[in-house]
Structures are given as structure tokens and as C-alpha cells.
Amino acid sequence: MSRPIDALLDFLRAEEARGVTHVHLDEEAKELLRDLHRRSRGAKAAGTSKVLYQAAAPVVDQPSKPAAHSAVPLRQGDEGQEASRAGQAGAPPAAVPAPVVIAAPTSGSAAERIAALAAQAENWAPARKLGTLRQTMVFSTGNPEADLMFVGEAPGYQEEQQREPFVGPAGQKLDDIIKAMGLSRPQVYISNIVKFRPATPGQTTNNRKPTAEEMASCLSFIRAEVEIVKPRCIVALGGTAGEGLLGLSGSVTGMRGKWHDFGGIPVRVTYHPSYLLRSSSIRDKRAVWEDMMEAMEKLGLPISDKQRSYFLPKP
Numbered sequence: 001m002s003r004p005i006d007a008l009l010d011f012l013r014a015e016e017a018r019g020v021t022h023v024h025l026d027e028e029a030k031e032l033l034r035d036l037h038r039r040s041r042g043a044k045a046a047g048t049s050k051v052l053y054q055a056a057a058p059v060v061d062q063p064s065k066p067a068a069h070s071a072v073p074l075r076q077g078d079e080g081q082e083a084s085r086a087g088q089a090g091a092p093p094a095a096v097p098a099p100v101v102i103a104a105p106t107s108g109s110a111a112e113r114i115a116a117l118a119a120q121a122e123n124w125a126p127a128r129k130l131g132t133l134r135q136t137m138v139f140s141t142g143n144p145e146a147d148l149m150f151v152g153e154a155p156g157y158q159e160e161q162q163r164e165p166f167v168g169p170a171g172q173k174l175d176d177i178i179k180a181m182g183l184s185r186p187q188v189y190i191s192n193i194v195k196f197r198p199a200t201p202g203q204t205t206n207n208r209k210p211t212a213e214e215m216a217s218c219l220s221f222i223r224a225e226v227e228i229v230k231p232r233c234i235v236a237l238g239g240t241a242g243e244g245l246l247g248l249s250g251s252v253t254g255m256r257g258k259w260h261d262f263g264g265i266p267v268r269v270t271y272h273p274s275y276l277l278r279s280s281s282i283r284d285k286r287a288v289w290e291d292m293m294e295a296m297e298k299l300g301l302p303i304s305d306k307q308r309s310y311f312l313p314k315p
């Protein structure tokens with residue numbers, strides 16, 4: 001099951017991404033955040049470098065609204081001030097609007113549960129209300145019980161036409177990568193953070209990257225998909241997917257070469273297949289291949305000497 005703190009953080013991320021700087025939280029939500037904050041300080045004190053969640057930063061109480069319930073800021077160092085505000089006399093408890101998150105369906109086969117999620121995505125209000133995404137929903141493809149899950153950013157023109165992720169040129173490159181790993185497309189699970197193609201004015205076949213706001217609006221789905229599929233390893237395709245999924249920033253190069261974590265599942269970030277299509281550099285191909293070998297090792301897949309030598313300079 002999705003942890004309440006994850007649902008709350010998804011909600012805060014979505015709000016922050018759409019420019020909201022103040023939210024009201026009830027006591028239960030505040031306690032979840034305090035607990036997260038305590039644990040993050042404990043982790044720091046213990047010298048671990050695990051990133052908790054970056055998005056939960058500048059959320060503070062909104063002075064212009066009646067203090068029906070006060071907010072807990074997640075920014076370090078503000079807690080004393082907020083704790084006293086939170087304790088203000090006369091602030092009656094009030095219902096908090098339900099976080100806009102999705103819970104993974106709990107009954108049925110993995111395929112049925114994914115289908116149920118996809119049905120919920122069709123008219124997903126948080127994405128629809130942004131008004132920046134197109135109408136057609138594109139969910140996922142592949143084995144809903146796969147050990148390996150690929151996560152891209154958002155569907156493009158071809159994906160929208162066929163209602164399937166990664167079927168255009170980038171998808172063909174991804175198929176090559178999967179094949180080189182000794183796997184086939186139906187054996188893995190392939191999805192995108194954003195379930196709708198990002199719109200542009202006068203759009204024809206051109207695509208654009210999703211914004212942080214667009215990714216935040218759909219992030220609950222990936223979380224629920226991961227809960228259902230239970231992959232043993234996730235590969236995030238490209239820096240935008242790394243940002244949306246893991247809350248990272250900076251270049252793909254900086255995100256590569258280490259294991260990240262998404263809901264307890266190890267995640268490797270690699271270059272997007274469309275980058276490989278544009279690059280003629282053998283070093284870029286090798287870099288992606290090294291990331292894939294890391295994933296294969298994590299999954300206990302055999303790697304032959306021939307596979308180990310892919311994209312190395314010829315002796």
C-alpha cells in the first residue's frame with residue numbers, strides 16, 4: 001500500500017509545481033511531515049546521504065486565509081516558529097481537501113489492477129485542469145509483473161497515435177536496448193510519468209518535454225504502478241524522468257552512475273533513447289550500456305563476454 005506520507009508528498013509536489021506556496025494541513029498531515037523531518041535529520045546525523053523528498057520545501061502557512069488549520073513548513077529551521085503558530089488558540093480543526101492522489105487498486109491480478117489504474121487516468125482531473133496536456137491518455141505497456149520497469153517522461157506524437165508508450169523512433173531504440181539485454185519488450189514494463197502528450201500551440205508532430213507541474217500531476221500513477229508491478233529494478237530514461245521521478249536536478253550525467261531509490265525500488269538513471277538517436281558518440285552508447293549492465297546485475301541476469309564488450313573500442 002502507498003504510505004500516507006508518499007500520498008501527502010505527491011500532493012505537496014503537485015501543489016508546489018503549480019505555483020501554490022501555501023497550504024493548510026490538519027494535525028495528522030503535520031505529524032507525518034514532522035516525522036519525515038525527524039527521520040531526515042536522523043539520517044543526516046547518521047551520515048547517510050539518502051535524498052528524502054526535495055519538493056516538500058517552501059510550503060508555509062497562508063496568512064491571507066482564515067486559520068482553519070495551520071501548516072507545517074518543511075524548510076529546515078522554521079519548525080519552532082511554525083510550531084507556535086500551529087498551536088495558536090482558537091484555530092478550529094477543519095476538513096482538509098483530500099490530497100489528489102491515487103491509491104493502487106488492491107484486488108485482482110496485476111494486469112487487472114493496471115487496467116483499473118489506466119481507467120482512472122482517462123479523466124484525471126489534476127492533469128486535465130492544467131490545460132497544457134492533450135486529451136488522449138497513454139498509459140503503459142508490457143508485463144505488469146516484470147522485474148524490470150522503464151520510465152520515460154511523456155508520450156509523443158506516435159505514442160499518442162498508437163496509445164502505447166515508446167513506439168516511435170525512441171521506442172525503437174529502446175527495443176534495441178532491451179534486446180541487447182537478452183530480453184524482449186513483452187517481458188518488461190514500460191511507462192511514462194506523464195500520461196498525456198504535452199501540448200504546444202499549433203502542434204503537429206512536434207513534441208515537448210513535460211514541465212515539473214505536468215509530471216507532478218501524474219506522479220501518483222507511477223507510484224501506484226510500481227506498487228502493483230513490484231519491479232526489482234527501475235530504469236529512468238533521461239534527466240526529465242530523473243527529475244520527475246526522483247526529485248533530482250542537474251544533468252543526466254550527474255544522475256548516472258549510482259543507485260537511487262523510488263519507494264524502496266532501486267533506480268538507475270540513463271540517457272534518453274532519443275538522445276542516443278541524435279548522438280553519434282560511441283561513448284554515449286557505452287554509457288547507456290554500462291547502465292543497463294548495472295540493471296542486469298541487479299536482476300541477476302547473465303552477462304556474456306560478448307555483451308560486456310558492446311561499444312568498447314576495438315582492440
Ligand code: URA
Nearest residue numbers: 152153154155165166
Ligand atoms: N519519450 C518518452 O519519454 N516516452 C515515450 O513514450 C516516447 C518518447
